[in-house]
Amino acid sequence: MPAAPRRLSPQTLEVLTALEGGAGDWLYGLEIAAVTGLKSGSLYPILARLADHGLLEDRWVESDRPGRPRRHAYRLTGAGRAALRAARLDPAAFKLGAAPA
Amino acid sequence: MTDRLADTLLRLAARIAPSERRPWIEAVRAEADLIGDRSEALRWAAGGLLAAMGWAARKDLVFLAALAFMGYCGLLWVQDIYLQAAVAKGAPFLDAAVASQIWCYLPISALFAAWRPDRAVVVGALMPLFAWIVFVRSLLMGIPSQWSFDLWCLYESTKYVFVGTALGAVVGWALRRAVPKRPTTD
Numbered sequence: 001m002p003a004a005p006r007r008l009s010p011q012t013l014e015v016l017t018a019l020e021g022g023a024g025d026w027l028y029g030l031e032i033a034a035v036t037g038l039k040s041g042s043l044y045p046i047l048a049r050l051a052d053h054g055l056l057e058d059r060w061v062e063s064d065r066p067g068r069p070r071r072h073a074y075r076l077t078g079a080g081r082a083a084l085r086a087a088r089l090d091p092a093a094f095k096l097g098a099a100p101a
Numbered sequence: 102m103t104d105r106l107a108d109t110l111l112r113l114a115a116r117i118a119p120s121e122r123r124p125w126i127e128a129v130r131a132e133a134d135l136i137g138d139r140s141e142a143l144r145w146a147a148g149g150l151l152a153a154m155g156w157a158a159r160k161d162l163v164f165l166a167a168l169a170f171m172g173y174c175g176l177l178w179v180q181d182i183y184l185q186a187a188v189a190k191g192a193p194f195l196d197a198a199v200a201s202q203i204w205c206y207l208p209i210s211a212l213f214a215a216w217r218p219d220r221a222v223v224v225g226a227l228m229p230l231f232a233w234i235v236f237v238r239s240l241l242m243g244i245p246s247q248w249s250f251d252l253w254c255l256y257e258s259t260k261y262v263f264v265g266t267a268l269g270a271v272v273g274w275a276l277r278r279a280v281p282k283r284p285t286t287d
Contacts, residue, residue: 028132029128029129029132030132030135030136033132039144039145039148040129040132040144040145040146040148040149040152041147041148041149041150041151041152041155042148043148044125044128044129044148044149044152045152045155045156047125048122048125048156063131068131068134068135069127069130069131069134070127070131071128071131071132071135072124072125072127072128072131072132
């Protein structure tokens, strides 16, 4: 189901910036939370929304310790990097999910 | 290993979350598993539960209504503080205030149950929750006049919730039988 365009919140911008700081590496939720200071209750809805809009890709990573659950890792897509650039240029006008101008 | 309470919160979150969001709760759980500090892991898990509630509220109107009801309970809780003070002072308006409060349970539980009769049992269990919480709290406080009053409130609320839920469920099922289902388009 396509989500309606919505203004980018400062928290979402922080998450995008944190993912950009990963320089293409896969980051885990705890790492993003440590960088942004966001709690899980705010972080995961943002990550889910960004994934819905194709701005980040996610994958499951097997734990190196047996018996531990797989971890979910994230990194920016090309669209995510473009969205971040656009949002930095004009944060007030940028809307998540809106067609690019 | 995830803390037991944190694990319970995340199990609840996984039940509440819409199916397409459950992998995200698994992601929260995997991270919670790596947090060494118990209170931090609990906070992380509670955040996951909040996220699940938010997703569910957007998807399911019944869940949104249940959340609204919990908010309503919160308001009653605040009101209860004033009622407890009134009990201590023997205020004359008390009976009317409590009666009006308890009477709210009947129409609300009836509406909830009529709306989703398949969840009438959940509605019935959830509605007197506030009265249970107040009763247990006053028991823990150990003041007999308060807990006997709250026990009465619990009895009255449960009675009205039972009547309201049963009436609502009957009306809801009857309506569903009477009104044919709309055909789906795809």
